[in-house]
Amino acid sequence: MARPKKHRMVAFNPDIDYFKPRGIPMRDLSEVRLTVDEREAIRLADLVGMSHADAGRHMNVSRATFGRIIQQARRVVADALINGKAINVEGGNYKMVDDVRTFLCRDCGHRWVEPWGTGRPQTCPRCHDENFYRCRS
Numbered sequence: 158m159a160r161p162k163k164h165r166m167v168a169f170n171p172d173i174d175y176f177k178p179r180g181i182p183m184r185d186l187s188e189v190r191l192t193v194d195e196r197e198a199i200r201l202a203d204l205v206g207m208s209h210a211d212a213g214r215h216m217n218v219s220r221a222t223f224g225r226i227i228q229q230a231r232r233v234v235a236d237a238l239i240n241g242k243a244i245n246v247e248g249g250n251y252k253m254v255d256d257v258r259t260f261l262c263r264d265c266g267h268r269w270v271e272p273w274g275t276g277r278p279q280t281c282p283r284c285h286d287e288n289f290y291r292c293r294s
Contacts, residue, residue: 164252165194165226166217177243187242192249195230202227262289 170193177186194216201212202223213223237244257270262281269282281289 194249
C-alpha cells in the first residue's frame with residue numbers, strides 16, 4: 158500500500174487558470190495540464206527566486222520532492238511553449254494557506270492580523286510587549 162501524499166501548501170492562487178497561444182482557434186489547440194502546486198513551484202523557484210530547499214519548506218515538502226515538482230512543471234510549460242499548446246491550470250494535491258494570520262496579545266488582549274509570509278511580529282502593535290501568540294481567526 159502506497160503512502161498517502163502530503164498536501165502541498167500553495168500561497169498564491171490567481172484568478173487566471175488558462176493560457177493559449179494567440180492566433181490559434183481553440184478547436185485547433187492541443188492542451189496540457191499544469192497542476193496548481195506545479196504553478197506554485199514555478200512561482201517560488203523562477204519568479205521569486207527561492208532555492209529548492211526554501212521553496213520545499215514553503216510548500217511543506219522535502220527539497221527532493223520540490224525538485225520533482227518543478228521539473229515536471231517546467232516540462233509541461235516547455236511542451237506548451239515549444240509545441241503551441243494551451244495550458245490549463247487545475248487540480249493537484251494542494252491546500253491553500255490562509256492569506257493572513259491572527260495574533261492575540263496575552264497582556265493587553267489586542268487582536269491583530271498580519272499578512273502571511275511576513276514572519277513573526279516582534280511585538281504587539283498596541284502595548285509593544287512580546288507576550289503574544291498566533292490564534293485561529
